[in-house]
Amino acid sequence: MASTSPAPSLTSMVVPWAAARPDAVALRTPPGESRVEVTWSRLLREVGAARDRNRSAGLAPGERMVLIAPTTPEFLVEFLGADAAGLVVVAANPLSTVRELAYLLEDSGARQVVAHPAVSAAGEQAAAEAGVAFRTIPLLAPEPAEPAQDSPGRPSPDPAAIEIVGREPDDLSALLYTSGTTGRPKGAMLTLGNLTAAAETVKGLIDATDADNWATGLPLFHVFGLAAVALPALSAGRPVTLFPRWDPQQFVHALAADAITVISGVPTMWMSVLASAPEGTAPALRAVSSGGAAIAGEVVRRFEDRFAAPVVEGYGLTETTALGTFNPLDGERKVGSxxxxxxxxxxxxxxxxxxxxxxxxxxxxxxxxxxxxxxxxxxxxxxxxxxxxxxxxxxxxxxxxxxxxxxxxxxxxKDLILHGGYNVYPREVEEVLYEIPGVREAAVVGTPDEKYGQQVTAVLTRTADAAGAALSAETVERFTRENLAAYKIPRIIEFVDELPKGPSGKILKRELLAHVPAQAAP
Structure with a gap:
């Protein structure tokens, strides 16, 4: 049933801000000549247009729509446009192949594929093969600084009259497919209640204020970027700077240019900033949220020393709408917790x-x-x-x-290593590896071994300085022998240029196993 705002929906969180601060910025692309800034008024207008496009396609409330887009304002416009029409969004990785998208279409029963022009080829082909509708997302161009009040075709929306399909808290809002570590990916059913509860919880965790400016380079098709960053920021009425491609140098520049106060990401992002970003300041930064994978204590210490802001680690999964536990910004933060x-x-x-x-x-x-x-x-x-x-x-x-x-x-x-009857937890070994000068990234996996069952194996990348150039397997072996019990010491030590990573920046340990020799280093 259609209703006027505020209907129970995700779009409802935008409506009051479009009324209260229509000309304030809601969404930003990175600083630069091609920057696009979307005001609250424009965001609501674009969401309404996306809603109408879905209706014109004949999609009814409850039906599924595959959305393929990078971390851009267009993703959120289409996501909320689907929400306003009562649809369920199946968020897909922009790097998905035709085969992978075909699986999502078949499994979800989606009736439409919507894709950003920059990543539309595979989606268009998959939609054609499946016999479902396809359209590309209209790109948002920069608007004049002072648009004419009577500009035709761009009327200011009336927040009080925006038509939204209302839902119940238990109604499905998104299908986010898990990585499929065993078997084929499964669609986690996230409800309106899940997503709104996550947004409200995150705002409380960081003590969101009316002076905050958010930023993230996390993929929005991933639960962390969507549920723990973008939706809370919109719900709080604060602007968020979105990075479609992670660039640590551009990121450090934006920290100062946009007076960023809250940032969220995964450990590999923070490590890339420490390894390759130029010196820069973050005068307003007050909270750095890290999740998606364990972060080494040494990385936390170095990042906090540089930017003078606390790095707080949290824990959650796709199936828990990105939330579970979180270290307090104010109060005791336990390293490793x-x-x-x-x-x-x-x-x-x-x-x-x-x-x-x-x-x-x-x-x-x-x-x-x-x-x-x-x-x-x-x-x-x-x-x-x-x-x-x-x-x-x-x-x-x-x-x-x-x-x-x-x-x-x-x-x-599933990552637990069983070495000669002993349990070896990879994270414990990785914490020690990150303390070695010259180690940029580290991953520990278990490889088959006839005698011990599994062998502790370390795969490392080097820093681009003198310490990295001097780093050797002998150095690693000696340092770990001094700091770990004998059964935890890596017996296979490999160096690579880059560790394989998933779309959220998480290191993919399963891919490492295919390239590491199953033999102990001398």
Whole structure:
């Protein structure tokens, strides 16, 4: 049923800001000659146009639409335009192949593919082969600084009359497909309630103010960039600078140019800034949120020393709308911890029998609360494996919780290395590796070994300075021998130019295994 604002929807969060501050900036592309700044009034107008395009395509509320776009204002215009029409967005990686998109179309039953012109070829072909509608996203050009009040074709929207399809909190808003570490990717069903709860929780976590300016280079098709950055920023009525391609030098420039106060990203982004960005200042920066993967304590210390702002690590998954735990901005931040449960969430650690373990003991991390997904799309059995009847989601991550309620992620259950009967947690070894001068990035994996079952294997990249040039396998072996128990020492040490990374910047350890020789270094 269509209604006038404020209908329960994600678009509703934009409406009050379009009324209160129509000419203020809502979305920005990076600084430069081609920069586009979208005001709140224009954002609402463009969202309405996208909504109308979906209606003209004959899509009914509840139907699915595949959205392919980089981290640009156009992504959010189309995402909210689908929301205003009552559609479910299937967000796809812009690097997806025709085959991968064909799978998403078949699995989700989507009736339309919408793609940014820069990444439209595979989507157009997949749509044609599947026999579904396809359209490209109109690009947003810069507007004149002082547009004419009676400019034809660009009327100012009336926020009080914007027509939005209202929904219930349990209605599906997005299908975000997991990486598919085992089997084919599964669509995590995120509801309106999940996404709005995440936005409200994030605003509380960072103590969002009316003076904040946000920024991120995270992909918006990924839950971290969408649910923990873009939607909270829009809900708070604050501008967000979006980086479609991660460039550490451009990023450091934007910190000062846009007076950025809140940034979010993954550890590899912060490492790239430390390794290759020029000296720059961030006078307004007050909060750096890191997630997606474990961040080494040494990287935190170096980043904080440079920018004089706290790096707070959090923990969440696609299935929990990016949230779970978070270290407090004010209060004790424990190095190596991903913080305490946030908002109304509950977190516990269980053993193999599903029973809670005492503080300090390692077990599987489970989460319950308003951000936990509805389930996996059309996969009741897979849903039942991870989601209990009383709402507890089994993450597949190993962790321990201390007496103060701080969670420490030990590793992915599937990444655990079994070496001669001993459990080796890759993250513990990686923390030591990052302390070695000359190490830029590090990943530890287990490779097959006839004698020990698995061998501890380190794959490293070097820094571009004298320390990196001097770094050798012998140096690494000696340093780890001095700082780790014998069974944790890497016996295979490989150097590569770059570590393989996923779309969010997370290091892909599975890809490393195909290139690392299964033999111990002498």
């Amino acid at each position: 991903v913080g305490r449960p946030v908002g109304d969430l509950e977190v516990r650690v269980i053993d193999h029998d599903g029973q809670p373990v005492p503080a300090g003991e390692v077990g599987e991390v489970c989460i319950r609360g308003p951000v936990v997904m509805k389930g996996y799309w059309n996969r009741p059995e897979a849903t039942a494996e991870v989601l209990s009847e009383d709402g507890w989601f089994r993450t597949g991550d190993l962790g321990r919780m201390d007496a103060d309620g701080y969670l420490f992620i030990v590793d992915r259950l």
